[in-house]
Amino acid sequence: MMPMIRRAIAVFLLAMLQASPASAELTVQILRGMAETVPIAIVPFGWEPDGAATWDVAATVQADLERSGRFRALPRSQMIEFPHQADAVDATDWRMLKVDYVVVGRLVPLPDGRFELRYELIQVATGERLLGTALPADQGALLPASHRVADAIYERILGVRGAFATRIAYVAVAGPSTARSYRLIVADADGANERVVFNSPEPIMSPAWSQDGRSIAYVSFHSGLPAIYVQTLKTGEQVRVSARSGINSAPAWSPDGGQLAVALSRRDGNVDIYLLSLATQELRRLTDDPSIDTEPAWSPDGRSLFFTSDRSGAPQVYQVGLGSDDRPRRITFEGSYNARPRVSPDGRELAVVTLDRGSYRIAAVNLAQGSMRILSNGSLDESPCFAPNGADIIYATREGGRGVLALVSIDGRIQQRLAASAGEVREPAWSPFLY
Amino acid sequence: MRWMPILVIAAGSLMLAGCPKKPTTVPEAPPESAVPQQGGASGAGSDSQVGQGRELPDAGAAASATSPPAGVATVIYFDFDRSEIRPEYASVISAHAKHMAAFGAARVRLEGHTDERGSREYNIALGERRAQAVRRALMLQGAGDGQLTTVSYGEERPAAEGSDESAYEKNRRVEIVYGH
Numbered sequence: 339m340m341p342m343i344r345r346a347i348a349v350f351l352l353a354m355l356q357a358s359p360a361s362a363e364l365t366v367q368i369l370r371g372m373a374e375t376v377p378i379a380i381v382p383f384g385w386e387p388d389g390a391a392t393w394d395v396a397a398t399v400q401a402d403l404e405r406s407g408r409f410r411a412l413p414r415s416q417m418i419e420f421p422h423q424a425d426a427v428d429a430t431d432w433r434m435l436k437v438d439y440v441v442v443g444r445l446v447p448l449p450d451g452r453f454e455l456r457y458e459l460i461q462v463a464t465g466e467r468l469l470g471t472a473l474p475a476d477q478g479a480l481l482p483a484s485h486r487v488a489d490a491i492y493e494r495i496l497g498v499r500g501a502f503a504t505r506i507a508y509v510a511v512a513g514p515s516t517a518r519s520y521r522l523i524v525a526d527a528d529g530a531n532e533r534v535v536f537n538s539p540e541p542i543m544s545p546a547w548s549q550d551g552r553s554i555a556y557v558s559f560h561s562g563l564p565a566i567y568v569q570t571l572k573t574g575e576q577v578r579v580s581a582r583s584g585i586n587s588a589p590a591w592s593p594d595g596g597q598l599a600v601a602l603s604r605r606d607g608n609v610d611i612y613l614l615s616l617a618t619q620e621l622r623r624l625t626d627d628p629s630i631d632t633e634p635a636w637s638p639d640g641r642s643l644f645f646t647s648d649r650s651g652a653p654q655v656y657q658v659g660l661g662s663d664d665r666p667r668r669i670t671f672e673g674s675y676n677a678r679p680r681v682s683p684d685g686r687e688l689a690v691v692t693l694d695r696g697s698y699r700i701a702a703v704n705l706a707q708g709s710m711r712i713l714s715n716g717s718l719d720e721s722p723c724f725a726p727n728g729a730d731i732i733y734a735t736r737e738g739g740r741g742v743l744a745l746v747s748i749d750g751r752i753q754q755r756l757a758a759s760a761g762e763v764r765e766p767a768w769s770p771f772l773y
Numbered sequence: 774m775r776w777m778p779i780l781v782i783a784a785g786s787l788m789l790a791g792c793p794k795k796p797t798t799v800p801e802a803p804p805e806s807a808v809p810q811q812g813g814a815s816g817a818g819s820d821s822q823v824g825q826g827r828e829l830p831d832a833g834a835a836a837s838a839t840s841p842p843a844g845v846a847t848v849i850y851f852d853f854d855r856s857e858i859r860p861e862y863a864s865v866i867s868a869h870a871k872h873m874a875a876f877g878a879a880r881v882r883l884e885g886h887t888d889e890r891g892s893r894e895y896n897i898a899l900g901e902r903r904a905q906a907v908r909r910a911l912m913l914q915g916a917g918d919g920q921l922t923t924v925s926y927g928e929e930r931p932a933a934e935g936s937d938e939s940a941y942e943k944n945r946r947v948e949i950v951y952g953h
Contacts, residue, residue: 515934541929544894563924564897585901585925588894601898607905607923609898630898646895652854653895678892691892698890718936720892739936765893 364529364743364756364763366405376495378403378439379412379432383457384422386446393480395445395455395487402488402502405528406729407752412437424458429465438462441491445480452476457487459494468494485526486773501727502527505769507535507545507554508743512761522556524571527725527768529756535569536576545767546598548591554767555579555589555598566600568616580614590634590643599624599634599643611645613660624658625666631656633678637685644669644679644688653677655690655703670703672710678721679703682728687748689713689722689731700733702748713750721765732756734764838878839952842868848932849907851945853888856902858910866907869949870914877917882953883907885925886932888941893927900925907947922953 380403383395403409412435421427422444432440443457452474459469469490475483482503489500506529510521520542525532536542540559547554548568555568565581566589580586584603591598598614602621609630613622625631629649636643642659647666649656652674656666670676675693682689685705692701692710700714700722716735723732728748735744737755741762745754756763841847845868849858858866873879885900885907904923912918933943 515931541926543897543927543929559926559929584923585897587897601894603898603901603905607901607908609901630895630902632898633892633894646892648854653891675891677895693891718889736936 364525364532364758366529367755367757375408375410376439377410377412377437378441378491378495379417379435379437380441381417381420381422381443382414383442383455384420384444386444393445393453393484395443395457395480395484396441398481398484399441399488399491402485402500402528403492405754406492406500406502407747407754408492408496424460424467424470427460427465429460429462432460432462439468439491439495441487443487446472448474453480455480455483455487459491481526481531498729499727499771501725501729501768501771504726504772505551506732506743506766507547507769508763508766509542509545510758510761510763511741522554523763524554535571535574536567543765544588545765546589546591547767547769549593549595549770551769551772555591557587557589566598568598579616579619585609588633590636592636593638593640599636601632601634611643611658624660627666635679635681635688637681638683639685644681646677646679655679655688669705669708670710671708676701676703680723682724682748683726684728689724689733691720691722700731700746702731711750713746713748714744716744719744723766723768725768726771732766732768734766837872838876838880841949841951842872845869845872847949847951849903849947849949850942851903851947853941853945854891854899856899856906858906866910867914870911870916873911873917873920874915877920879920879951880953881911881916881921882950883921883923884948884950885923885927886930886944886946886948887928888944889928889931889936890941893929896927897925898927900927903945903947907949 380396380400400411404411416435418431421442423442427440427442440460440462441457443455446454446456448454455473455475457471458467461468471490473483473486485503488502492500504527505524506527507524510523511518513519518539519537521537522535522542522545523532524535535554538558538560543557545554545556553568553570555566557564557566564586566579566586567576568579569576580600582602583605584607587601589598589600596616598616600612600614601609602612603609608628609632610626611624611631611634613624627649629647631645631647633646634643642657644655644657646653647656654668655670655676657669658664658666673692676690678691679688687705688703690701690703691698694712697717699712699719701710701712703710719733719735721734730745730747732743732745734741741764743756743763743766846865849862873881883904885904887896887899904925908921908923911921931944933940
């Protein structure tokens with residue numbers, strides 16, 4: 339019975355929904371970096387037989403590290419030598435150029451047509467070789483492979499896994515209010531390689547990644563009423579998973595990928611949190627309160643959910659376990675408005691939207707101490723989401739009345755903007771690690 | 774003119790039901806008895822020839838079912854983060870409820886909206902709660918449950934652009950849309 343229903347509600351729009359290139363590329367602008375950035379030299383990679391490489395690995399690695407706001411790269415014009423292997427690195431020369439680390443490498447064609455990125459990281463002070471890796475990649479995968487080189491260097495130096503080889507999903511809106519176009523877009527973490535996942539003249543909202551990074555759940559009004567869809571990125575297959583009476587809102591994927599937490603109002607109009615099994619369509623009500631309960635976010639262990647409720651009279655964040663006897667517990671107490679929680683990958687912090695002296699801003703809540711720190715300085719900031727390494731939070735803000743995306747490090751010291759060349763962008767969702 | 778839709782429906786149902794059976798002949802003209810004839814039955818002077826009266830469909834009523842009562846506002850505005858209907862809208866609610874009770878064919882969609890402040894998903898919930906508040910108020914005054922549907926757009930479809938209170942107060946609203 340259930341598989342029948344599932345088949346009946348599955349909409350296959352394969353050809354139509356195949357991801358297609360988008361026109362409005364995001365550009366990244368660093369507003370403020372760390373006062374103490376790590377000086378590093380990324381030497382242009384060599385090409386194994388001879389001469390210059392056909393793909394500039396070093397340029398991508400350098401752009402990634404600089405964009406993170408945590409590194410300061412030595413311009414190529416100031417390099418006095420271009421070694422491709424650690425044993426050719428003269429530490430004295432690089433010490434003179436005041437860099438702490440040097441990255442060298444080669445791009446080597448393999449007999450099977452693929453390539454190998456062979457790279458090494460050297461600490462200048464000690465001459466120690468901190469990394470030496472050979473990473474094979476197809477010709478078409480040299481860009482993501484280069485991001486992975488940056489990931490490894492970032493991790494070796496800062497002790498935190500890099501998130502350059504990840505992706506972000508967001509909603510782009512263009513056109514006048516009478517003829518809007520909404521597009522759900524997936525791009526690389528640096529804004530490149532935009533692909534339209536779904537587009538509609540009606541609102542698209544709340545993109546959420548599955549833990550395996552292969553699918554996105556979102557809300558679309560394209561049928562005239564809101565419904566929750568799950569779309570597989572590779573094939574474009576779109577399945578409608580909830581089109582119940584009332585609102586179908588705020589999907590959040592469970593860590594095991596089997597369930598969506600959603601906010602539904604159903605016939606009685608009371609907005610509560612439900613768990614929807616994707617395999618069986620079985621629905622379990624998790625909260626039952628006459629107030630608004632919405633914006634569920636899973637704890638990383640999958641045992642509890644954080645959500646927004648105005649049961650105290652104004653929106654605040656609560657946590658509830660999944661057991662049938664579990665009662666919601668209030669988490670935020672500072673201020674009159676705290677909403678839209680997202681949990682850090684280590685489970686220790688929440689990112690929320692908070693009302694801070696008349697402005698809606700992004701704040702981090704330390705769950706052990708209950709303390710809150712404001713991380714953004716806009717007036718209508720919203721939709722925060724942690725990077726999978728927990729180092730940064732991406733969110734939506736306004737610039738000159740236009741919706742743009744912004745990035746802030748969890749200590750608040752690094753700030754960036756990601757603006758589209760045209761139209762507005764909003765509701766960013768950062769993918770999990772993809773390898 | 775008034776017969777036309779009936780004939781079309783009759784022909785349509787015959788076609789739907791008809792494949793295995795031989796279709797009965799569709800009359801080319803309305804049956805004679807249905808056509809008023811000057812000096813016909815009325816001239817006979819016998820009561821037994823007058824059948825039971827039936828209600829004539831009112832073309833005006835059909836129009837009323839798909840449009841709001843004349844001169845009554847179709848937008849209810851709300852306070853920030855609130856979904857209670859302000860007392861000033863009591864007469865508006867009452868006029869719509871009476872109109873819907875009078876025209877059972879009326880179908881109304883209540884579209885809930887919010888201003889842009891705060892988070893988008895919370896605003897979807899808030900818009901739903903506003904639409905539900907209007908739905909309950911209309912039902913309390915005689916509108917039927919089956920006449921009403923709700924949809925919340927949250928902050929996605931502002932009536933006024935801009936990030937100031939004059940735009941916000943126009944955007945915190947429920948639109949009462951007839952014909953759905």
